[in-house]
């Protein structure tokens with residue numbers, strides 16, 4: 001069934017538009033953002049779509065405000081989202097940490113362009129991967145998903161909402177200009193077939209409710225503003241009641257739990273697309289638009305008789321540590337070639353997890369366009385020699 | 386990597402609930418405060434407690450629906466106010482209370498959303514958010530505790546520090562022109578603007594009630610003594626002397642053009658209600674312009 005929120009059917013749309021439709025299908029009812037290439041189309045589509053379902057679209061005065069507004073909206077019970085690119089992502093960092101600390105579900109879309117600074121507003125980069133992981137100060141875990149097509153932009157935006165609601169944490173849809181601006185067929189399924197997740201709500205009465213009590217899965221139920229729970233949420237280190245507690249004990253209990261609630265569930269969260277890992281000696285690692293070129297290289301190299309395999313990170317963060325170290329430990333696996341449009345970000349993770357048992361080679365590209373399969377193939381062939 | 390966090394020998398979590406209710410309820414207005422949160426962090430003689438009391442009295446007299454009233458603060462001494470109130474309260478990031486409050490209000494228009502924060506928080510780092518929320522006429526109330534400096538970080542100069550005023554970062558006297566908040570709020574589009582000092586507790590209370598009940602962006606400035614930092618460095622005496630100077634220097638006026646209401650280091654302080662107008666809120670206009678049109682039945686081409 002098609003509904004106002006879910007536009008069931010086959011469409012021809014850009015990755016950015018698909019991302020907005022994914023948000024709608026996930027139940028997003030609040031969007032705050034600020035125009036920036038190449039992410040503007042997400043906001044534009046939301047400005048058309050949200051009023052149709054009685055939701056709120058607001059263009060804020062900057063990305064700091066946008067991030068603050070979606071956290072506020074989520075505290076009032078809405079599924080909320082923003083979209084941006086590099087410069088705006090930098091501005092969002094402090095409040096992404098606030099969302100992590102207050103444990104407020106929300107989705108941040110970053111359609112990456114080339115940097116640093118204003119860089120390449122209209123052209124691709126994948127240079128915000130480490131910023132996405134470590135950009136806000138302090139210790140926290142993030143979840144980031146990276147689509148390689150408009151279809152996947154649709155699907156992963158829904159997944160981003162589901163994970164953020166499940167783990168009460170900000171989730172980043174780490175896309176890029178190529179995927180954001182390419183137009184392809186996008187199939188939106190029947191609304192009944194779309195799985196959506198909503199945050200746990202308190203079952204206890206307000207007088208017995210402890211807002212940050214340690215639950216089994218480390219994710220406490222979230223009290224929504226206006227329901228009578230009278231919760232206090234603060235970005236200061238807080239105790240289980242949510243009251244400020246500026247001491248080492250409270251810090252330990254809180255921060256360890258924040259870390260644990262993601263780390264203990266990495267196996268459920270992490271998704272990759274694997275090909276030919278059964279006999280591969282060289283493994284290409286990529287994500288987002290880079291994976292499109294990598295896939296072609298794998299096909300060509302296989303046809304040329306090369307024992308090559310491929311891992312595409314669908315979940316960029318948390319990183320698939322176990323998979324890389326297990327593969328690296330195999331005698332036959334000689335090299336990982338990490339292709340990404342930056343001067344080396346995920347390559348460091350791969351090298352770390354390979355632990356010296358297999359060599360890591362960065363096929364890095366500075367951005368402005370996607371490298372061609374031929375260009376990447378040259379690096380792969382060199383690696384094979 | 387093998388990870389082994391060093392576990393501090395932490396007391397059990399249950400310890401934090403011990404004695405939470407001790408003393409709570411001794412004062413009739415305690416019912417508006419969260420259990421276990423008093424004593425507050427403020428210095429003796431600080432005006433923030435008076436402002437908090439004015440807010441609590443507004444809750445009582447104005448019969449605020451405590452289920453639907455939400456308070457958001459930024460960071461600073463007064464930023465701690467949110468955490469004392471027995472409401473849904475959010476202590477956010479420095480300067481960002483207003484956009485956070487905007488999200489809360491727009492996602493659930495039934496909430497009464499109040500921002501309580503400092504002059505540095507709202508008008509330096511958060512200044513842009515203030516003018517834009519006022520321009521949009523988001524239906525929230527913003528209460529500013531203006532103590533003319535950054536109390537929390539030890540008394541630095543800020544956007545309201547009067548010319549010639551001494552702070553830790555203006556040791557020779559402030560050479561920057563300050564904002565006149567009343568004038569700024571009016572020019573930005575606020576539908577209600579009032580200024581009182583910590584001495585005007587009844588007026589503050591009534592302005593807060595009026596603001597919370599009035600649709601649109603309302604602004605209440607409370608001049609508060611910060612004897613520890615601003616008062617001491619400018620030889621303004623203790624909290625009580627500063628309150629006495631408010632008594633001697635406040636001029637109640639509704640006649641003055643907001644432009645004429647700037648505050649100096651010493652001298653007169655114009656207090657009163659300076660703006661009280663009606664205009665459609667952000668949500669009124671959004672409903673009319675976006676929601677209604679997006680859902681209007683499509684006109685057929687023939688007719």
Ligand SMILES: Cc1ncc(C[n+]2csc(CCOP(=O)(O)OP(=O)(O)O)c2C)c(N)n1
Pocket residue numbers: 460461462463464479502503504505506507530532534535536537538543
């Ligand atoms: C981004 C950021 N910058 C700086 C600070 C440090 N800081 C904390 S409170 C504060 C000033 C608060 O002053 P004001 O808003 O006037 O409130 P008061 O403490 O006087 O009540 C500053 C600069 C911070 N917390 N965050």
Ligand code: SF4
Pocket residue numbers: 426427428430431432433462463532536537610611612613614615
């Ligand atoms: S430093 Fe100033 S503003 Fe802060 S609590 Fe003390 S007196 Fe109040």
